[in-house]
Amino acid sequence: MPKKSNTFEYAPAPESRSIVDIKPSYGLFIDGEFVDGRGSSFKTINPATEETLAEIAEASDADVDLAVKAARRAFRGWSRMSGKERAKYLFRIARIIQERGRELAVLESIDNGKPIKESRDVDVPIVAAHFFYYAGWADKLEHAGLGPNPQPLGVAGQIIPWNFPLLMLAWKIAPALACGNTVVLKPAETTPLTALLFAEICQQADLPPGVVNIITGAGSTGQAIVSHPDVDKVAFTGSTDVGKAIARSIAGTDKKATLELGGKAANIVFDDAAIDQAVEGIVGGIFFNQGHVCCAGSRLLVQESIRDELLARLKRRMGTLRVGDPLDKNTDIGAINSSEQLTRIRELAGIGEEEGAERWSPPCDLPSSGFWFPPTIFTGVTQAHRIAREEIFGPVLSVLTFRTPAEAVEKANNTPYGLSAGVWTEKGSRILHMASELRAGVVWANTFNKFDPASPFGGYKESGYGREGGRQGLAAYLKGADL
Amino acid sequence: MPTTAPTDPHPGLAAYSEVTASEASLRRFLHGLPGVDQVGAEARAAGLGTRSIKTTAKAWAIDLAIRMVDLTTLEGQDTPGKVRALAAKALRPDPADPTCPSTAAVCVYGDLVGEVKAIVGDKVNVAAVATAFPSGRASMAIKLADTRDAVAMGADEIDMVIDRGAFLAGHYLQVFEEIVAVREACARPDGTHAHLKVIFETGELQTYDNVRRASWLAMLAGTDFIKTSTGKVQPAATLPVTLVMLEAVRDFREATGVQIGVKPAGGIKTTKDAIKYLVMVNEIVGEDWLDPDWFRFGASTLLNDLLMQRTKLTTGRYSGPDYFTLD
Numbered sequence: 001m002p003k004k005s006n007t008f009e010y011a012p013a014p015e016s017r018s019i020v021d022i023k024p025s026y027g028l029f030i031d032g033e034f035v036d037g038r039g040s041s042f043k044t045i046n047p048a049t050e051e052t053l054a055e056i057a058e059a060s061d062a063d064v065d066l067a068v069k070a071a072r073r074a075f076r077g078w079s080r081m082s083g084k085e086r087a088k089y090l091f092r093i094a095r096i097i098q099e100r101g102r103e104l105a106v107l108e109s110i111d112n113g114k115p116i117k118e119s120r121d122v123d124v125p126i127v128a129a130h131f132f133y134y135a136g137w138a139d140k141l142e143h144a145g146l147g148p149n150p151q152p153l154g155v156a157g158q159i160i161p162w163n164f165p166l167l168m169l170a171w172k173i174a175p176a177l178a179c180g181n182t183v184v185l186k187p188a189e190t191t192p193l194t195a196l197l198f199a200e201i202c203q204q205a206d207l208p209p210g211v212v213n214i215i216t217g218a219g220s221t222g223q224a225i226v227s228h229p230d231v232d233k234v235a236f237t238g239s240t241d242v243g244k245a246i247a248r249s250i251a252g253t254d255k256k257a258t259l260e261l262g263g264k265a266a267n268i269v270f271d272d273a274a275i276d277q278a279v280e281g282i283v284g285g286i287f288f289n290q291g292h293v294c295c296a297g298s299r300l301l302v303q304e305s306i307r308d309e310l311l312a313r314l315k316r317r318m319g320t321l322r323v324g325d326p327l328d329k330n331t332d333i334g335a336i337n338s339s340e341q342l343t344r345i346r347e348l349a350g351i352g353e354e355e356g357a358e359r360w361s362p363p364c365d366l367p368s369s370g371f372w373f374p375p376t377i378f379t380g381v382t383q384a385h386r387i388a389r390e391e392i393f394g395p396v397l398s399v400l401t402f403r404t405p406a407e408a409v410e411k412a413n414n415t416p417y418g419l420s421a422g423v424w425t426e427k428g429s430r431i432l433h434m435a436s437e438l439r440a441g442v443v444w445a446n447t448f449n450k451f452d453p454a455s456p457f458g459g460y461k462e463s464g465y466g467r468e469g470g471r472q473g474l475a476a477y478l479k480g481a482d483l
Numbered sequence: 484m485p486t487t488a489p490t491d492p493h494p495g496l497a498a499y500s501e502v503t504a505s506e507a508s509l510r511r512f513l514h515g516l517p518g519v520d521q522v523g524a525e526a527r528a529a530g531l532g533t534r535s536i537k538t539t540a541k542a543w544a545i546d547l548a549i550r551m552v553d554l555t556t557l558e559g560q561d562t563p564g565k566v567r568a569l570a571a572k573a574l575r576p577d578p579a580d581p582t583c584p585s586t587a588a589v590c591v592y593g594d595l596v597g598e599v600k601a602i603v604g605d606k607v608n609v610a611a612v613a614t615a616f617p618s619g620r621a622s623m624a625i626k627l628a629d630t631r632d633a634v635a636m637g638a639d640e641i642d643m644v645i646d647r648g649a650f651l652a653g654h655y656l657q658v659f660e661e662i663v664a665v666r667e668a669c670a671r672p673d674g675t676h677a678h679l680k681v682i683f684e685t686g687e688l689q690t691y692d693n694v695r696r697a698s699w700l701a702m703l704a705g706t707d708f709i710k711t712s713t714g715k716v717q718p719a720a721t722l723p724v725t726l727v728m729l730e731a732v733r734d735f736r737e738a739t740g741v742q743i744g745v746k747p748a749g750g751i752k753t754t755k756d757a758i759k760y761l762v763m764v765n766e767i768v769g770e771d772w773l774d775p776d777w778f779r780f781g782a783s784t785l786l787n788d789l790l791m792q793r794t795k796l797t798t799g800r801y802s803g804p805d806y807f808t809l810d
Contacts, residue, residue: 008540008543008544008761008762008765008770008773009539009540010534010535010536010537010540011535011536011537011538011539011540011541012537013535013536013537117533121533272517272518273517273518274517274518274519274520274523274524275517276517276519276523276524276527276730277519277520277522277523277524277527280523280526280527281523320766329533329534329535330534330535426518426520446520446522446523447522447523
């Protein structure tokens, strides 16, 4: 019998990018039209190749003012429209997102660096699901348990991060519109393209002008939105530092705010867990989206009795992760979103080594251009290590151990953050016990990083306040509603 | 190319002699294995199914899959003529293309082993199902006689079914001892053994926890291969069931140093499906198992689709079913 003469190589299977049409430059989307910005401009690049994709307008204070005024004008009509009518627009947007799903996914992967299998199979379907879900609420607001006659807040200023550009847009825009608010949204400066494509989708859906305004820019543009006197509500997802600055700047005003900030989630594996699936959950928890996930399971707390076995399995599994071209359908881990973020990850990983933790990555060839970081774990980490306390926001996992459930709870909660946690055990009663003890907005049991429009998301402590998603997500956009 | 099983239990298994010493210790051990989370296992299998394989890698994978096929007919209506035709096809799957490899084996009922052997000789293995296939409901004496009979007829490989009733009733030691006994019945006078494959009928065992336990049970009893299904019960082979079995052989080799083969059987009909299985083998247990000695497809209709896709790759065109032989 002939022996094997070849190894099982996956041929490159790149998704064609011909489906997307990237313009050389983009303006701002204000009052239903694309207009030139009055400020300067900046470039957005493909983090996998460092190729410049487009020139993006940086909105000045005057542009922000125009956008807020447009949203204020549109608010009169939009807020008085019946919920049933608003729902029709949202359903239409949801359907167009599905129809143009491939285009959105490819563009998201090009601009963000995330693998196409995640933008195609995770991001875009959940984006459409959010619009469908909140479309369903638009004419049922009085039945949401938030008062008999809930009213919209007004103009919402929304600032979203670069890790899930389209998904965060959906989390912000869908509930705001369903409740009758109008919005001015600013995508992150490194990932504006899908938000601008979404602006086209609003046009395609005949959304009344001014209901959605999308303006691009960096921190100063965001600050102008937050401090604009005619903005009634600020919704921000991003870093804890910026979140604190926003909270300070609106203190004393009557602006409402929801903040979704950082996290340092504990992923707790007990010795009776379904071990192979726990390994998958650890991998999905920290290497999904290159670890650019605020609720990433970046601290693995493993019961000491199975530490060695679990680590051996985890390392073997990490050896099969494929890092590279985000548009390749076989890619598991794509590019780091920006050189700044890569520098930050490198710096923190370096600190991990200096502090004496043991660093390990599987052998993998990284592309020569673009921003790349291999999947990495640190073992021998303790609560006293900086890598166990600070959010790294990259594919870096810190492994700690515990001996008893009480110790696991203690260590998991011993963090300034409280966004999410994971529990892996075959014992149902332990899941319920842990869920009630862990100070985290989401506790996943025998799974990780699962998002559904119907389940609320948000954190404790420095992970922010307010909830997005679900019925609770409506409360953030309605007057007098408080959950 | 008859493969032989080691005549003595592997030294790596000696450490487990206490595990299999009593019903209680065996139960403790099997129930102490890590559980399988159904949702997670199915999600992982589905994820592996989305790997995209193209061109040269695909051509290699198709040839490998052909070499892994146990071309099977297990019908009451099987005749000597029918199995001789199947045997000829196993030898030369594509008469138009001499570069097309032979299949791994032909799998038939025990009484037809001689007919197949006469055609394939030593070039393709002959596998026979035994032990009151497919139900396994017969006395031990009958099962052993069935096995000895097939071995005496010249079978290179024996596919036995476990007593699912005994397994589900928790009589693990009984199932263990049956496998040990059948393995002994696979012995040939010259001291070699027919290769033993143990069929779980995973569609009847139902849970992935049971699949993992059955896998360890059979491996501790000295099987050479573990096999999902008879093909007579739905669902037969599935990707998640095969995933759990692959994880079991991987863990078993780690623990004992003994490598065991895996054979999904029943319901795998297309090249696309077969390649999903190969991807799973590659990523879960690695290329050591990407070999007909360690991985097989129990299939009757898969082969023609593999041939059709193979021709498509070489000619750039699909040809109709009439361009490929009936079984």
